[in-house]
Amino acid sequence: MTARVGVVTFPGSLDDGDAARAVRIAGAEPVRLWHGDPELHGVDAVVLPGGFSYGDYLRCGAIARFAPVMETIVDAARGGLPVLGICNGFQILCEAHLLPGALTRNQHLHFRNRDQILRIESAGTAWTNAFQPGQEVLIPVKNGEGCYVADPATLDQLEAEGRVVARYLGGNPNGSQRDIAAITNSAGNVVGIMPHPEHAVEALTGPSLDGLGFFTSVLKHLVGAPA
Amino acid sequence: MSRVVVDVMLKPEILDPQGQAVANALPRLGVSDVASVRIGRRIEIEFTGEPDLDRAREIADKLLANPVIEDFTVRLVEADETVDAHQ
Numbered sequence: 001m002t003a004r005v006g007v008v009t010f011p012g013s014l015d016d017g018d019a020a021r022a023v024r025i026a027g028a029e030p031v032r033l034w035h036g037d038p039e040l041h042g043v044d045a046v047v048l049p050g051g052f053s054y055g056d057y058l059r060c061g062a063i064a065r066f067a068p069v070m071e072t073i074v075d076a077a078r079g080g081l082p083v084l085g086i087c088n089g090f091q092i093l094c095e096a097h098l099l100p101g102a103l104t105r106n107q108h109l110h111f112r113n114r115d116q117i118l119r120i121e122s123a124g125t126a127w128t129n130a131f132q133p134g135q136e137v138l139i140p141v142k143n144g145e146g147c148y149v150a151d152p153a154t155l156d157q158l159e160a161e162g163r164v165v166a167r168y169l170g171g172n173p174n175g176s177q178r179d180i181a182a183i184t185n186s187a188g189n190v191v192g193i194m195p196h197p198e199h200a201v202e203a204l205t206g207p208s209l210d211g212l213g214f215f216t217s218v219l220k221h222l223v224g225a226p227a
Numbered sequence: 228m229s230r231v232v233v234d235v236m237l238k239p240e241i242l243d244p245q246g247q248a249v250a251n252a253l254p255r256l257g258v259s260d261v262a263s264v265r266i267g268r269r270i271e272i273e274f275t276g277e278p279d280l281d282r283a284r285e286i287a288d289k290l291l292a293n294p295v296i297e298d299f300t301v302r303l304v305e306a307d308e309t310v311d312a313h314q
Contacts, residue, residue: 059293066290095293102295109244149241149296175242 003028003222005215006043008073010035010064014051015086015198022198023047026215035067045082045126045218046073048089050142050196060103060145061091070096082126082218083190087143090182090192099183099192100158101150106143107175115207116141116195117169118181122162125188126221130213137166137210141173141181141195148176148183148194158183165191231274231283235292235299236267271304278303 005023007030009016020030031043035053040046053064064070074096077083085093093099106112117138120131131137150158155178158164165182172179174194182193197211237243243265250264270291272283283301292299 058291062290062293094295100295102293104241104296105244107242107244109248151295 003045003219004031004041004043005029005218006031006033006040006046008033008035008046008048008069010051010053010067012052012055013049013088015049015196016051018196019047019049019086019198022201022211022215025201026212026219028215028219033069035064035069038068038072040069040072040076040081044222045084046076047198048073048083048085048092049198050087050089053088053092056088056145059091059095060088061093061095064088064092065095074098077185077190080187080189082221084127084214084218085190085192086196086198087146087194090194091145093190093192098190099185100154101148101183103143103145103194104147104149105145106147106173111142111144112146112173113142114140114173116173116181118166118195119169120166122165122184122188124162125165125184125191125217127184127191127193127214127217128165129220130217136169137200137213138208139195139197139200139211140207141168143174143194146174146176146194148174148180150177155180161186166193166195229274229278230304231272231278231280231301232304233270233272233283233287233291233299233301234267235270235287235297236265238296238298241296 005028007016007020023030091103120135123131123133163184165184167179168181184191197214200206200208200211246264246266253261287299
């Protein structure tokens with residue numbers, strides 16, 4: 001049976017179409033979810049896409065966290081539902097306390113848009129098991145508030161538990177502490193990533209096909225393949 | 228009507244690049260005696276009935292501020308006073 005992967009659209013989401021497309025290219029069925037509908041419609045996993053939900057008012061992701069669909073997603077994620085938050089989705093996961101820390105204004109204040117090399121640090125998550133630990137991938141980064149911050153104890157804990165999922169290589173685009181580009185929760189089912197794997201799934205539009213691995217990973221995870 | 232004013236500031240240890248950018252612009256105004264600038268946010272809340280500081284604190288903690296990176300203060304401003312008089 002084809003896996004069903006939900007992609008949430010908030011007011012101000014931008015990359016929901018690309019995320020749904022990446023899900024389809026990876027071989028799953030994308031299911032569009034609506035912020036105002038608490039129903040998850042039987043999906044096996046959820047992607048929170050990039051964009052500017054609620055206009056980034058107050059703080060990025062702060063208002064999206066209270067959307068009806070998020071209440072269901074937070075409960076389901078605590079029960080093991082795989083959830084990938086990309087860019088604004090990562091911000092929403094932090095605001096919803098599914099992931100520790102916060103994303104703040106890029107230290108240099110510029111919006112940064114470029115193809116970025118990442119090193120996959122943890123291939124043990126639901127969204128990275130198709131990679132090898134230490135593998136380098138090339139996917140676009142595009143953010144204005146992508147600087148990951150957390151207190152030193154939290155950062156040390158993330159490192160010690162292998163929960164830093166990816167780090168920036170070849171230059172940190174936003175000042176993120178310890179070059180962190182992606183992290184996971186302790187169960188490994190929730191991943192937040194600032195760069196955009198959904199923009200690197202086709203030769204025509206992306207710098208590589210490396211982003212596809214995030215979406216094929218969750219399919220492997222769902223059929224119970226060992227990470 | 229009485230209002231509750233919530234001030235939200237980045238924690239001291241969190242870099243404030245906006246404030247730095249403003250501080251860096253001050254010499255172009257001829258201002259050279261400012262050591263640092265920090266930028267925060269002020270939110271004014273009007274309740275339908277009596278102002279409720281505890282409720283305002285709850286709102287601030289859950290939504291207006293992100294305790295990971297920000298601190299907040301909550302205070303009451305009387306109807307006949309301007310907020311600026313309390314600065």
